[in-house]
Amino acid sequence: MCGFLGLLTATSNAKDFEPLMSSALSCMRHRGPDDSGTWLDEDAIFGFARLSIIDIAHSHQPLLWGPEENPERYLLTFNGEIYNYVELREELASAGLPFHTTGDSETIVAGYHRWGAKVVEHLRGMFAFAIWDTEKRELFIARDRFGIKPLYIATTPAGTMVSSEKKSILAAAKELGLDSSLDYRAIEHYVDLQYVPEPESLHTGIRRLESGCYATVRPGEAPVSYRYFAPEFRTTPVPADEEQKLFDAIADALRDSVEKHMRADVTVGSFLSGGIDSTAIAALAKQSNPNLLTFTTGFEREGYSEVDVAAESAEAIGAEHIVKVVSPEEYAEAVPAIMWYLDDPVADPSLVPLYFVAREARKHVKVVLSGEGADELFGGYTIYKEPLSLAPFEKIPDGLRRGLGRLSHILPEGMKGKSLLERGSMSMEERYYGNARSFNFEQMSRVIPWAKKEWDHRDVTAPLYAQSTHMDPVARMQHLDLFTWMRGDILVKADKITMANSLELRVPFLDKEVFAVAESIPYQLKISHGTTKYALRRAMEQIVPPHVLHRRKLGFPVPMRHWLAGDELYGWAQDTIRESQTEDIFNKDAVLEMLKEHRDGVSDHSRRLWTVLAFMIWHGIFVEERITPAIEERDYPVNI
The missing domain is CATH 3.40.50.620 (HUPs)
Structure with a gap:
């Protein structure tokens, strides 16, 4: 488990970026306080911060590896763990490939030498990694099936940068000529969903390699990505x-x-x-x-x-x-x-x-x-029961279903059956957007007046629903939530x-x-x-x-509704809103009114308020540079 970054330059001047990369690497010391290192050639430079878990004394990165005829052909930086590395090592060693450590990192690069891009199909674990092939002059990057480990990409005039942390790319943004302006479409997606959906980030010039994907990059060229994993959920009844x-x-x-x-x-x-x-x-x-x-x-x-x-x-x-x-x-x-x-x-x-x-x-x-x-x-998730409870609506002609939906809109709020009629009148693609939606469009327009109705959750969900038409209703919801x-x-x-x-x-x-x-x-x-x-x-x-x-899921529940309405966090929230310099994004008067409505018990706005408050604090750090977070430099023993 570690953090890495790399720059594949557009003009074969990697050494010029050595001081910059060293500074950018320091932003992720928390990911790897045990060890660090850098490596470069004329086209590429890589940095690594290590949290030592397996083969503590060895397996340092960046890691050079190659077959006997070219023992330093590949350069690997890798964040994650490969849990079947013992079995992979035996298989690859039996094929004559050399190993010099007892860790899991070598199995990735040795597997890449043997299987090429198909190495990702052999790996059982969580990973984001970059392999620089010094012979082919090609960079190969990949993420695990589910997206457990992050991987950010920025293609700039100076070259393509990859990193475990976006802040490391931002630290190099000016020198690389990176477009670090805010992406307003991504902001609207965040307000809609409570998170920024892949492959977006809130900065225009920085994106993420999606889960279950790999990509290749050559000097001076843009990355080309490929999907290697897509869930199927092809099920049949079990007697x-x-x-x-x-x-x-x-x-x-x-x-x-x-x-x-x-x-x-x-x-x-x-x-x-x-x-x-x-x-x-x-x-x-x-x-x-x-x-x-x-x-x-x-x-x-x-x-x-x-x-x-x-x-x-x-x-x-x-x-x-x-x-x-x-x-x-x-x-x-x-x-x-x-x-x-x-x-x-x-x-x-x-x-x-x-x-x-x-x-x-x-x-x-x-x-x-x-x-x-x-x-x-x-x-x-309890919401997965919904297709079963709404199954009777599937037998009703579309015109009548839509009529029931219109009827639901005129029924008083809180009236029994209102929500059932409303949701039963819609298709799954219309009503289910995942577990996280904070605002509907009317609520969003209140706090971000520039909101565009075409920029909503359907940008994210429509392609996923198109992939799952062969699945049963519950599996379609699972498929959506995975992505x-x-x-x-x-x-x-x-x-x-x-x-x-x-x-x-x-x-x-x-x-x-x-x-x-x-x-x-x-x-x-x-x-x-x-x-x-x-x-x-x-x-x-x-x-x-x-x-x-048979206990229901709770996780780590937070009393946010009570805290925002009471002495615990109401004043803190009010100050956060007033001090934030986000007038070009939020209608702050509307947000303050929402906070008051929450305190007065008019409506539970806790989820929506926290969505706005989290963004305002983030904006204060990364955009305004007004808030300086208290980042502790903690030294831990290498072995526990």
Whole structure:
């Protein structure tokens, strides 16, 4: 787990950029405090910051590797972990390829030499990497299937820059001639969805290589990208007498994934909330590590803490448990630093408790496991039940359905059945946009008057729906969330916030072998018996404590609605809005009125307010340069 950057120059003058790249690399020291290094030739320069996890004494990067006839042909920089590196090493060594370390990095570059771009299909893990071929003078970059690890790209007059952190590219923007103006289309997408969807960023000249993609770049040319992974969710019904085989296959795949995710030369712990996902991972991890440490966070306010349930789960599986309780004051003070670490804002209040529990965990371990991805793979969101509840509307002629929709608009707010009629009158493509939409267009127009109706979530969702016409309704929603909410929110915060604390987070659910089983589950075994993730719950019956098995998902819930309406955060929010220099983006009077309506109980605007507040703080850091986040320089031991 590390951070890297590279510049492929347009004019064969890489040495001229050596001081600039050194400065840009310093922006990501938190990703790799253990070691750093640079390498260059006439066309390319690469920098690396290392968090040592496997083969601590060796496997330094940038890593030179090649076959016997040219042992320094390739230059690799790599962020992530390859969990099947032991098996890949044996396969590649048997083919005569040399290895000089015991780490996982060499397996990537050796695999690239043998298989070319198809190496990505052999890798089981999380990764973003760059391989510079000094013979072909070509750069190969790739990201893992789900987008667990980030990779930013900027093509400038000086050349193409790639990086694990956008802020490193911004640090070099002026010297590279980069267009660092704000992308207003991306801003509207953010306000609409709470995150910036891939491949966008909030800066016009910086984009992201999408999850499940690789790209090639030659000096002086633009990157050319290719998609190598697309989920299918091709499912068929499972006979009742075959269901147990499926449940067993899920348990076996997840057990194997956790076992491989435990591979490390440092201590591995586990995050633990009160739900089945993290509890399943922790319980399986305990089988590999009898001294497992688990970590959770919560708040003092009743009803907004998973602490008690998580502690009960830890006791049930026999793990030592550590808790961090976050106060409203700590919460507000941490937000500027968190926005700096994020690179682009994500309006998810759970980022903050995650930051504190990661900071606490890093005092004890260097790696943690977590339960991200289970909902998207196994059908865990309550909204996935909607296609079943709305199925009767599918039998109604379109004209009548539209009439019911018009009727719903004139019914009083809060009237029973209003929402059902409204949603039942729409197609899935119209009504479902993922888990994160903050504003409808009318609400958005109130706070950003320049909003364009054609710039909305359909920019993001329409192509994804076009890819999923062959899938069942629940699978279509899962497919959408894999490419939107999961990689735009869930995995961004998982990577950025743990790496802010020099902590590696691993996600065993998002494993190619686990996905191969999950992809085959029919929707009747996802949403069934009045619950979500039915097949996963059945698979975990002998693994997860009974008090968690059928408990609804909460994660790290945040009392944002209460805090913004009360003394805890109302004044802080008011000051943030007034001091922000975002008049060209937001109608600040409208935002202040929204805050007042929230305090007075007129409407719950907490989600919308947090979306705006997060952006304003981000803008104060990266655009106005008015806010200086308190970034701690923390030194951790290499081995824990």
